[in-house]
Amino acid sequence: MNEYLLTIAIPTYNRSRFLKRCLSYLLKQKRELDKIEIIVSDNASTDDTAVVVEEFKQMGLDIFYLRNEVNKGPDYNIAQCYNSAKGSFVLVLGDDDVLIENSLFNIIEILNSNSDVGIVFLNSDGIVDETNELSFDKTDALDYKVYRSQKSFINYVTYNVTFISGNIVNRKAIERIDLKRWLDSYLVQVPLILTAITMFPKNIVVNSKLLAVQIDNTGGYNLYKIFGTNFTNIINEIFTDDFEAYRSIIINDLFVRFFPVWIKHFKKENKFDNNVQTEEIKKLLSYNKYYKLTVAPLLVLPANLNVVYFYGIKLFGMARRKTLLALNSK
Numbered sequence: 091m092n093e094y095l096l097t098i099a100i101p102t103y104n105r106s107r108f109l110k111r112c113l114s115y116l117l118k119q120k121r122e123l124d125k126i127e128i129i130v131s132d133n134a135s136t137d138d139t140a141v142v143v144e145e146f147k148q149m150g151l152d153i154f155y156l157r158n159e160v161n162k163g164p165d166y167n168i169a170q171c172y173n174s175a176k177g178s179f180v181l182v183l184g185d186d187d188v189l190i191e192n193s194l195f196n197i198i199e200i201l202n203s204n205s206d207v208g209i210v211f212l213n214s215d216g217i218v219d220e221t222n223e224l225s226f227d228k229t230d231a232l233d234y235k236v237y238r239s240q241k242s243f244i245n246y247v248t249y250n251v252t253f254i255s256g257n258i259v260n261r262k263a264i265e266r267i268d269l270k271r272w273l274d275s276y277l278v279q280v281p282l283i284l285t286a287i288t289m290f291p292k293n294i295v296v297n298s299k300l301l302a303v304q305i306d307n308t309g310g311y312n313l314y315k316i317f318g319t320n321f322t323n324i325i326n327e328i329f330t331d332d333f334e335a336y337r338s339i340i341i342n343d344l345f346v347r348f349f350p351v352w353i354k355h356f357k358k359e360n361k362f363d364n365n366v367q368t369e370e371i372k373k374l375l376s377y378n379k380y381y382k383l384t385v386a387p388l389l390v391l392p393a394n395l396n397v398v399y400f401y402g403i404k405l406f407g408m409a410r411r412k413t414l415l416a417l418n419s420k
Contacts, residue, residue: 093125094126094127094176094177094178095125095126095177095178095179095201095202096126096177096178096180096181096197096198096201096258097126097127097128097129097176097177097179097180097181097261098116098126098127098128098129098181098183098189099128099130099131099171099172099174099180099182099183100112100113100128100129100130100131100171100182100184100185101131101133101164101167101170101171101182101184101185102131102132102133102135102139102185103132103133103134103135103139103161103167104135104137104139105135105137105139105186106137106138106141106142108185108186108304109130109139109142109143109185110142110146112184112185112186112187112188113130113142113143113146113151113153114146115188115189115190115191116128116151116189116194117146117149117150119189119191119194119195120150120151122195122198123151123152123194125198126177127154127175127177128151128152128154129154129155129156129174129175130143130153130154130155130156131156131158131170131171131174132155132157132158133158133161133162133163133164133166133167134158134159134160134161134162140155140157143155156174158170163273164276165272165273165275165277165278166273168254168278168279169269169270169272169273169278172264172279172282173264173269175261178201178205178260178261179201179258179259179260179261180259180261180264181257181258181259182254182255182279183254184254184255184303184304186217186303186304187217187255187301187302187303187304188217188301188302189300189301190215190299190300190301190302193300193301196232196296196298196300197210197258197296197300200232200234200294200296201258204236204292204294206290206291206292207236207260207290207292207293207294208259208260208263208286208287208288208289208292209243209247209257209258209259209260209286209287209293209294210234210257210258210293210294210296211243211246211247211250211257211258211293211294211295211296212255212256212257212258212296212300212301213256213295213296213297213298213299213300213301214255214256214299214300214301214302214303215299215301215302215303216302216303216304216305217302217303217304217305231298232296233296233297233298234294234295234296234297234298235294235295235297236292236293237292237293237294237295238291238292239418240287240288240293240336241335241336241339241418242418242419243287243293243295244287244336244339244340245339245414245415245418246295246415246418247295248340248343248344249317249321249340249343249347251280251283251284251287251340252277252279252280252317252321254279255301255303256301256303257283259282259283259286260286260289260290262289263282263285263286263289264282266285266289267281267282269281269282272324275316275323275324276316277316277320277321280321280325280328281324281327281328284325284328284329285328288333288336313352314349314352317344317348317349321344322341325337325340325341341378342378342379343411345378345380345381345383345384345385346380346384346403346406347407347411349384349385350384350385350388350400350403350404350407353385353388353389353400354388354396354397354400357393357396383403384403387399388400
């Protein structure tokens with residue numbers, strides 16, 4: 091039996107201001123930490139990250155601090171978090187995200203009652219500023235749903251399997267995956283999460299908002315290469331044979347609800363050419379049945395028509411999702 095029920099592992103690099111906020115919300119829940127391991131994996135930060143970690147250790151947080159001698163890239167650091175964890179379940183938590191007050195009490199309650207679960211997916215609220223003190227609505231009675239159908243669970247989470255902070259993983263899945271194979275994909279966690287979903291008879295969605303996520307705070311990569319080429323390659327490799335239907339669920343939802351949002355965003359920010367109009371993405375995505383309905387028009391329509399068409403797609407996506415969730419509610 092593992093000493094820890096849950097490991098919370100935080101990969102970080104030169105974002106001590108965010109890390110300080112993240113750790114402060116764990117400190118507020120110190121009474122729940124007896125069975126929780128905390129890891130900070132520092133990818134050779136040059137700011138005061140080490141000082142921040144030491145400050146919180148002095149305040150009573152039992153932190154296992156890993157520091158790479160050189161920056162080995164985000165995927166290596168994330169994989170190191172998973173591979174270093176000793177808990178029965180593992181949450182790799184973004185340094186700019188926070189587990190709000192009382193969330194650990196609820197997470198522990200769920201995990202204690204569901205040892206045979208593969209993934210616990212956390213719904214989240216958004217953080218729009220960078221302050222250390224945030225204001226959240228009081229969490230009502232804990233609301234979560236146990237899915238005994240893997241297909242139904244995947245219909246709910248779809249492309250959110252990429253969201254590291256939102257997916258608590260059963261550690262047994264880590265023993266089945268060589269994460270080093272997926273370094274430099276920017277999605278090293280995804281093969282693990284997909285494997286965990288299919289390994290266990292149950293997966294859980296937590297409807298109560300226990301997690302808060304910094305909005306629009308990623309970048310530095312071609313989003314369409316990562317969520318097009320790399321994501322599709324991972325899905326195709328993990329979801330073979332009996333799981334082929336799962337692959338279609340995720341990829342279809344990418345076209346209906348994910349790519350249109352980012353195309354609109356990049357056009358608005360005048361970053362369209364660098365992020366969208368590449369031969370690679372056109373070749374990869376044009377085979378999908380929703381491509382001509384959603385992505386293709388948004389790539390070519392003028393600005394005024396583009397906005398109108400986007401909101402049409404949005405309404406279609408909402409109706410489609412509502413129908414699929416109703417049909418797959420187990």
